[in-house]
Amino acid sequence: KQEVTQIPAALSVPEGENLVLNCSFTDSAIYNLQWFRQDPGKGLTSLLLIQSSQREQTSGRLNASLDKSSGRSTLYIAASQPGDSATYLCAVRGSQGNLIFGKGTKLSVKP
């Protein structure tokens, strides 16, 4: 059974710092991996999608990498801003088509 783990569970950084969020999964037979952002009480906003054949994807200040063989992904956020404060979730898509989520990393960026 696929398990997704995110480390750290919470992170507090000063504004302007670069940071890395980690995601690991136990079964490397995935279709793709997706990073989401969730603000309190809100839905999920898709940030980046990495296909299983890809190594990384970039969007603005965000860069996500994928090492399928080792079951790891990282989300790099450059020059963090207070508006980046949210919970970041990674999810892997398995062969049945369902998304399996990690528990998330709660990020707080202090002004």
Add this chain to the structure above:
Amino acid sequence: DTEVTQTPKHLVMGMTNKKSLKCEQHMGHRAMYWYKQKAKKPPELMFVYSYEKLSINESVPSRFSPECPNSSLLNLHLHALQPEDSALYLCASSQETGMNTEAFFGQGTRLTVV
């Protein structure tokens, strides 16, 4: 347009009530999902519809009844719920359930069962 619209945004219902949650997308996606999210927990899959047919039911109690009347709409009918069913219910859609497909989520329905 990458919008998934869920209504209502908030719902309070008694344990003997019958209510429905609605989800709509106009992206031409053929896969639609219901997820349940409790506070400080990740979303948990409930149902998957693929081409308007139920393809995954994650052993959800029968008091939750999904319906996919057409490719743009997904409903979740609720009956005789328990207080522990209170949660954020999220709808999502994707082009298909397989590879090369990005999932888009709605803003959720905050359900409170009293």
